[in-house]
Amino acid sequence: MERRVLDIEPLIALDPSWPVISLAQAQAALTVPGSKFEMDVAEIRGVPTRVWKYAPPSLAFLIQAARAYGQNVFTIYEDERVTYEANYRAVATLATKLLEMGVAKGDRVAIAMRNLPEWPVIFFAAASIGAIVVPLNAWWTAGELEYGIDDSGTRLLFVDDERHQRLVESAPALPAVERIMVARASGPLEGRASRLEDLIGTPTDYAALPDVPFPQVAIDTDDDATIFYTSGTTGHPKGALGTHRNLMTNIMSAGYASARSVLRRGETPPDPTPRTMLTVIPLFHVTACSASMMGVIATGSTMIFMRKWDVVRAMEIIEREKVNITGGVPTIAWQLIEHPDRHKYDLSSIEAIAYGGAPSAPELVKRIHEEFGALPGNGWGMTETMATVTSHSSEDYLNRPTSAGPPVAVADLKIMDDEGTTEMPLGEVGELWARGPMIVKGYWNKPQATAETFIEGWVRTGDLARLDEEGFVYIVDRAKDMIIRGGENIYSSEVENVLYAHPAVTDCALIGIPHRTLGEEPAAVVHLAPGMEATEAELQAWVRERLAVFKTPVAIRFVHETLPRNANGKILKKDLKILFEDRVGVAA
Template sequence: MASEPIIASDPSWPAMSLADAERLLTAPGAKFEMATLAIDGVETRIWKNAPPSLRWLAEAARAHGERVFTAYEDERVTYEANFRAIAVLAHRLRDMGIGAGDRVALAMRNLPEWPVAFFAGASIGAIMVPLNAWWTGAEMEYGLADSGARVLITDDERHHRLEAAYATLPALEHVFVARAAEPLTGIVTRLEDVIGTPHDWAALPDIGLPEATIAPDDDATIFYTSGTTGAPKGALGTHRNMMSNILSGGYSSARSFLRRGEAPAEPTPRVTLTVIPLFHVTACSAGMMGVIATGSTMIFMRKWDTIRAMEIIEREKVNITGGVPTIAWQLLEHPDRDKYDLSSLESIAYGGAPAAPELVKRIHAEFGAMPGNGWGMTETMATVTHHGAEEYLNRPTSAGPPVAVADLKIVADDGMTELPVGEIGELWARGPMIVKGYWNKPEATAATFVDGWVRTGDLARLDEEGFCYIVDRAKDMIIRGGENIYSSEVENVLYAHPAVTDAALIGIPHRILGEEPAAVVHLAPGAVTTEAELQGWVRQHLAAFKTPVAVRFVHETLPRNANGKILKKDLQGLFADRVA
């Protein structure tokens, strides 16, 4: 397949090649200078100037002083107040005997207490275990048992899902509950008894962090995979993994300036509306770390609501939002959008799921904001490729090129042969963001992590300039009578139809062909189309065998997990009438 054509309206773009931009940005003495280091015996390029640890970042963030770090409803927490709460909670954990290598689980919605708990544990060398707050009690119990967490810091809702399981978890010694509605007993106490409410944090004593020595490659986090196949696996990450994203994000931004012929701007504080959960690496590592490094503000919502989001964007002059493509579509398509001043938006970025090319263009055309995307996974602590601004407008079906410290390759089914440019195979990635492996799962680790590379399970291709195109998840590819059908290819065609704002292609069993493609779509408000029209639309653009044999329409946007991936297995039941 050829690269997508350059379609920038400015004929002078790009003003600089990717290779020249990389050489300039990573030159000796430059902010994005690289070095080579042996990590677990593998020579790895690293960002020379990345912060060494989460502890270092927490202490350095005090320099932002009275700037607002987190805002939730009427609670506005400054960087100074946030640090004081981190320090007090860190001392309490240390007094309980928590230290290097101990696991501290964190299960709550996006609240100001979330980053406080995260940095309090990480700053004394504990391994933080952010649990999926969308999980059932049984799923969270699995995470607690698998990680062997000694302490759980949670909110009232998650506490009630879990409290019956506390006695069955021998490693669990104490539970702190934020915003508890009822009295607590036994090993369970109120988090407010230690640090007070967010309104109180500015008045906490300035006691600093407890002593701890932390190296960049020390264990820092266990983030659980989405578990779309089998039980979730805990990806064991390091401080270097987390800190690499700060430089990776900055590098991508600086590269965009050079590509348009401008000098890179110094990072300045921005206001972000954070709607993706912090228990996901995109929000925690790629999002929150950059927010802190630049002294920016994170605004939390209890749950996504388009009207509420537009009110916040207008009132708070939000510069950046996103998370998953659905959010961007809902902002664009809402009938009351023109009632709100959304002109402060500079970027709408998302990850975890592919987006329709039409969405990329509309973000820029209708909001005047730049679209942003990238590729990563739990096992890469988020960012490996990054795609934004004119780069993304010109290649809207790409996930972007890798950042300078990362490498990509496409590998054939034999797991050994590297495929040439343009060929589709499994995407492998390496760099300082790749996690150590899976917690307590040596066989799965050996199968997935090979000599510094992670086998991603994504099918992809690379173009001549190194831009990555995610074609499908290997397990989502449909094989119809021996012919491969990549779901993203068909989904992009469906997205291009003016009536469609959400789409998924799945395989349904067929006695002779093995399986056939079928589509589930969600339409734009007021839009009307038919199964036959959409089938004809696909047939106009793709080979006939890729045309969905059936189309089902749903009133709501498609079900997704917390990482933004469509839960395709949940859609199979819509085609029960076609399954023999």
């Protein structure tokens, strides 16, 4: 059975001298003893594991060290600007108040709110006294929020006004919750609920807070720090129990990946300098919280929050604030590129557009580089890996636009067979397993699921992938999304990449629809670029010319909007099946 997937050629002509050094040479140069990326070996849950020797030990250490950035702006939300000094004072004040409330090490403190300046204050205040922070999906319904609150055993709940209103009717059914702190409440509060502003004021008040001593609680780097819930689309989500080491690892991994790209170009990596980032993905996901915010704080950079995504508003912010980095999911990059008024705004400050959570069209990689002069960025990770395991950017991404990049130096990848007992030969498709100091402890209160997924330091990802000879990983599908047509495997990304290569296609998804004799068949949902046209027959012919006939979508549905995604950018394929109800049971 054919196991390989289609490779896409490099999108631009790269300097023939690139790469100046190999990945192995770059790693050796960056990790020499005494360097900032030197590695060590630590025993994590009984497994010897490579770690970053000089990673910060805890979230408490990080936020106290970041006070040195003083009057650098940390967060911007509309007309509210919070400096690092002001943020530090708010964190120290709230952490002290939490201790006075009786919050102890190991207690769960949940956050259910949109991206606001209060969010990182709550996060670091709770984590700094040893509590376990539970970032809840602000997009969830009241019932879903109630599940996360009950499942985690949350004692103290922080919400914004919108989430509070959503939970008002459910609040009596939250037996473990002792107090509810509401940010920006629009009306009077009753019962367990009180205003967050009564403790720390509004963000504009943070700079005037007293300089209270920062609470000193003994925290080990492998202590529990967070419970992030998976974004699974079937059944209840599982809470991934992360540690301080997991989050601190991402700081070093991001710096390492950036330095590796520079070395591959033959240049000397510069010292980190503050950058301005337009953050449009929610902090309740590891991509924004771990992969983005940790690095922002470590470098004294600035995060800008938007109440909701709006491409015109985003371009205004980029121009006014001289934003250097943005992204999040591919849809955002496409909307910036294709907006008819883009030329009216000065977007020249953008240096990088990065995204994760979903594969992107190879054409997008090229257009980011050509139209913005910016470097594209992607990578692979998941809730169970606290985000970054691989990082893909710059020339490497332009050279391998369908890859998710190579692993960072402290991570290992392998491809295993369906049974999880045999490692697959190089280039073959199987289940991706990952190992390293970023892997979480397991699932909260789910020992069986933990035992099935986390094995001797490795996490079984459920992703189908392959590795090339240099260690670059190619994610070809989620195991549960692979389509099996009459015994033949069809990997979604393979067909999606071909569709993306068509000049009219900017968003697409391949799904399986039931078939009476074949089991299932491939079908596609497509969103076309503004002003472009393509027919079902044209796109089917396009795929048929490039792939085996059995991989050609038997039906294609066109939608006016980009495809539905969850908060982490993953396309909700189950929501697309309704478009093909007329095809169910159709014989070949």
